[in-house]
Amino acid sequence: MAKQKTQFLCDACGGVSSKWQGRCPHCGEWNTLSETAIVASTAANSRFQSWAASASPVQLLADVSAVEVHRNATGMTELDRVLGGGLVEGAVILLGGDPGIGKSTLLLQTIALMTERSSVLYVSGEESAQQVALRAQRLGVNADGVHLLAEIRVEAIAAAILQQKPDVVVIDSIQTMYSENITSAPGSVSQVRECAAQLTRLAKHHGISMLLVGHVTKDGAIAGPRVLEHMVDTVLYFEGETHSNYRMIRTMKNRFGAANELGVFAMTEKGLKGVSNPSALFLSSYRDDVPGSCVLVTQEGSRPLLVEIQALVDDAHGFAPKRLTVGLAQERLSMLLAVLNRHAGIACYDQDVFLNAVGGVKISEPAADLAVILAMLSSYRNRPLPEKMIVFGEVGLSGEIRPVPRGQERLREAEKLGFTHAIIPLANCPKKTSDFPNLTIIGVSSVQEGVDACRNDA
Known part of the structure; x- marks a missing residue:
């Protein structure tokens, strides 16, 4: 042989x-x-001969009418936010997250809400039909209009889709699917890529909104080849701590909307519920009389969020001082400590420094630099920052405070939540102070000015 x-x-x-x-x-x-x-190329080409025969004709871009795409609302407000307004016909969405974080729960709730307006099909490759029914019963969702298929063969799934002709299809999960034309085991690189390609072509050809569930590796990336993220139209990441009741969905890629949008959910006994005001949620346990605490106004997509930044600066008891961040960029901490030493005269080389973004949210934008510096300064001096104060601004290596985008929206959100003081980059100061009558705004252009502003107000 x-x-x-x-x-x-x-x-x-x-x-x-x-x-x-x-x-x-x-x-x-x-x-x-x-x-x-x-795999022999003849076998791969024969599967799509019928689709190739009905290929779209070539046309000029100027002759194509730019019509706004129709969106089908899911019924989950926070999910619609990260999708850009709802599901688009023919769009393929990849949802990744850690095991047990709530991916299947969210999608089962979503399609149950969509049964009133659309026909849906839930394909379960990890659980039996009885297990899915038990989850629906536990969540108390209306499962009357939800069509269920427990299958992992992509050819059988494609045949069921062509027979049922649903508007929305959920594949849970793409790593469990396998094609009979590939000899490798389910979950391998070739199987994941081939199954995703077949399902994507099917969704595009028949105008089906398809949601693919993807497993996540220990590094936090979606398992399988990275080409999987390039095939789909939207990539969503489910974030959150297992011991916390709050979950967040972040848009990493979206061809039909803005990227980096954030949706916040609360995990309850009846499933996931959207949080309409996440800023109030993140500040629910905030106390302004505690040293080392500072409120940051961060921007997640089109939504400004107020997040408490906690810092603990303590004498180092070992040979090498510890540097640890939770929810913030680890690589920027050493840079900010060096800037604080050089341009403000505050040395922390013999101090352990710990940072935390309260609520489990992950902040990657540099607008958090000034808030981190003032939180560390407050903990180092053991003195709380002024009451009802918010901070944002990017810090450069020469000690300058650089402006950040959408400064007016950040100030407006802070004023709405009752904050009265703000330390922000000088370039972000509004031209008309009358636009924010209840907010005292202090514009700073350097780290030293930011440190002096806190000393004067305190």
């Missing part, structure tokens, strides 16, 4: 190599090459 030919695919970039190597020659990642069998 002739030996079957194999090739090696990279889990990170999907690159193909003829032999195994410790490092992928295409993207440079280590230990990402997996062996898979080579």
Whole structure:
């Protein structure tokens, strides 16, 4: 018997190599090459001959009418926010998250709400039909109009979709699907890529809104080849701590809306409920008389959020001082400590420094720099910051405070929640102080000015 030919695919970039190597020659990642069998090209081409025969004609871009796409609301306000207003016909959405965080719960609630306006199909590859029914009963959702299919063969799923002709399809999950034309096991690089490609073509050709559930690796990335994220139209990440009752969905990619949008949910006994005012949620336990606490106004997509930044600066008891951040960029902490030393004369080289963004939210924008510095300063001096004060601003290496985008929206959100003082970049100060009658705004252009402003107000 002739030996079957194999090739090696990279889990990170999907690159193909003829032999195994410790490092992928295409993207440079280590230990990402997996062996898979080579599929005959004739078998792969025959599956799509009918679709190729009905291909769309070539036309000029100027002749194409730019019509606003119709969106189908899901009934979950926070999910509609991260999607850009709702589901688009023919759109493929990839939802990734840690095991047990609530992906299946959210999608089951969503399609149950959509049964009044659309026909839906829930494809379960990880759970049996009885397990899905038990979850629906526990959540108390209306499952009368939800069509359920417990199947992992992508060919059988495609046949069921063509027969039912649903408007919305949920695939839970893409890593459990397998194609009969691929010899590798379900979950392998070739199976995930091939199954996702077939389902994506099916959704585009028939105008079906399709939601794919994806597993997450220990590094926090969606398992499988990175080409999977390029195939789909929208990539959503489900975030949150397992011991917390709050979950967040962040948009990493969206062809039909803004990226980096954030939706906040609360986990209850009846499933996930959207949080309409997350700023009040993150500040529910905030106390302004505690040293080391500062309120930051961050921007997540089109939504300004008020988040409490906590800092603890204490004498180091070991040879090397500890630096730890939760929810904030670890690499910027050392830079901010160096700026604080050089341009404000406050040395923390012999101090342990711990930072935390309260509520489990992850902040990546540099607008948090000034709030982090003032929170560390407050903890270092053991003196609380002024009452009802918010802070935002980016800090440069030369000690300058740089402006941040959408400063007026951040101030408006802070004033709405009852804050009376603000330390912000000088370039973000409003031209008319009458626009914010209840807010005393202090514009600073350097770290030293920000430190002096806190000293004067305190």
